[in-house]
Amino acid sequence: MNSKVSIQRAGGYDALRSHIEKLIDDLGGWRAHVRPGDSVLLKVNLLLARDPERGATTHPAVVKAVAESLLDYGASVAIGDSPGTADKGVERVFRNTGMIDVAESLGIPWVRFETAGTRTIPIDDKLTLQITRAIDGFDRIVSLPKLKTHSFMLYTGAVKNLFGLVPGFQKAGFHKLLPRPSEFSRMLIAIYERVPVALHIMDAIVGMEGNGPSSGELRDVGLLLASTDGVAMDTVAAHIIGIKPNRVITTKLAQKAGLGQGDLSKIEIPGGELSDFILEKPFKLPPMIPDRLVPTWLVRYLGRLIWIRPVPIEDKCVRCGICAKHCPVDAITMRGERLPEFDYKACITCLCCHELCPEDAIELDRSWIAKRIG
Numbered sequence: 001m002n003s004k005v006s007i008q009r010a011g012g013y014d015a016l017r018s019h020i021e022k023l024i025d026d027l028g029g030w031r032a033h034v035r036p037g038d039s040v041l042l043k044v045n046l047l048l049a050r051d052p053e054r055g056a057t058t059h060p061a062v063v064k065a066v067a068e069s070l071l072d073y074g075a076s077v078a079i080g081d082s083p084g085t086a087d088k089g090v091e092r093v094f095r096n097t098g099m100i101d102v103a104e105s106l107g108i109p110w111v112r113f114e115t116a117g118t119r120t121i122p123i124d125d126k127l128t129l130q131i132t133r134a135i136d137g138f139d140r141i142v143s144l145p146k147l148k149t150h151s152f153m154l155y156t157g158a159v160k161n162l163f164g165l166v167p168g169f170q171k172a173g174f175h176k177l178l179p180r181p182s183e184f185s186r187m188l189i190a191i192y193e194r195v196p197v198a199l200h201i202m203d204a205i206v207g208m209e210g211n212g213p214s215s216g217e218l219r220d221v222g223l224l225l226a227s228t229d230g231v232a233m234d235t236v237a238a239h240i241i242g243i244k245p246n247r248v249i250t251t252k253l254a255q256k257a258g259l260g261q262g263d264l265s266k267i268e269i270p271g272g273e274l275s276d277f278i279l280e281k282p283f284k285l286p287p288m289i290p291d292r293l294v295p296t297w298l299v300r301y302l303g304r305l306i307w308i309r310p311v312p313i314e315d316k317c318v319r320c321g322i323c324a325k326h327c328p329v330d331a332i333t334m335r336g337e338r339l340p341e342f343d344y345k346a347c348i349t350c351l352c353c354h355e356l357c358p359e360d361a362i363e364l365d366r367s368w369i370a371k372r373i374g
């Protein structure tokens, strides 16, 4: 199966409308993906209640440009996601990330995924998961992922963005149930397979490298990508930032399952050459967790020598307790004003604490061997 990924250069977040329209025109225009009169859900990436200039969430300027274009085309539009952490309320996340401003300025709704009820989809013969029913009220989903590295998954883009369809409070449980990136990826693929997305449009204008998806460093990439094939889009985006696409487990599994194209030679870039967009300096990668460094069977023997540990940073930590609340195995204890205490014997290295800490106050320490082979 050949797939198309359109790519547009964009120097910043101003005046994006023409870039978005060119991006969509290269894929046949909106009419190839959405009917006039359709209701369209823009599934954004709202990880936590953070200013969008800090690069952890889909930038509101991208959301606004896509929404305006769809409204002019004749669709109705809403914005939705279920943040990984919304300890002070979901509305605060939508407000701090700029989504409520976009919704109010265009007179469109924003949608809570947490209160709409859920429906069950299978992961495999034994496991199921619940995704929000909020998506059932829409004719089409347009997914707007953000280009970032990811400490647990290595990379996050189109396929991973759909994990936001699992209501926020249920997300951590899947890390306990499926602690290895390979297992977790199977679950992401199950969502990708069962939730039809009309179009994926990636905010890769400013990406995040290093300790993504929330504590990494900003990186100017200056690109917007779009495709009907999220696997192909992840393949292209990973290649652009210097990650071999077959290192992204979701891409590997999805291609194997026939859910998308992970072979660069079979992906068309309309009106351009992929080589023109590849960054001269690849993204810094997050520290690799043991399963990625050595085969799983070897981890059993070397596990004590190869480890990554989340460690709180004294002068950044505000003792909010969010890390403890979201740890799926209760490996973090808060004691008054003291730094959170981590039980590394119980820790399953899901790195949720690192991902969800609002203060970037958790760094990742690695064993001597992990530093050398990671």
Ligand code: SF4
Binding pocket: 312, 313, 316, 317, 318, 319, 320, 321, 322, 323, 324, 340, 356, 357, 358, 359, 360, 361, 362
């Ligand atoms: S490490 Fe982060 S999440 Fe945990 S208590 Fe400190 S500031 Fe809060």
Ligand code: SF4
Binding pocket: 310, 323, 326, 327, 328, 329, 330, 331, 332, 342, 346, 347, 348, 349, 350, 351, 352, 353, 354
């Ligand atoms: S301590 Fe952090 S990395 Fe370890 S299991 Fe808990 S949330 Fe995951």
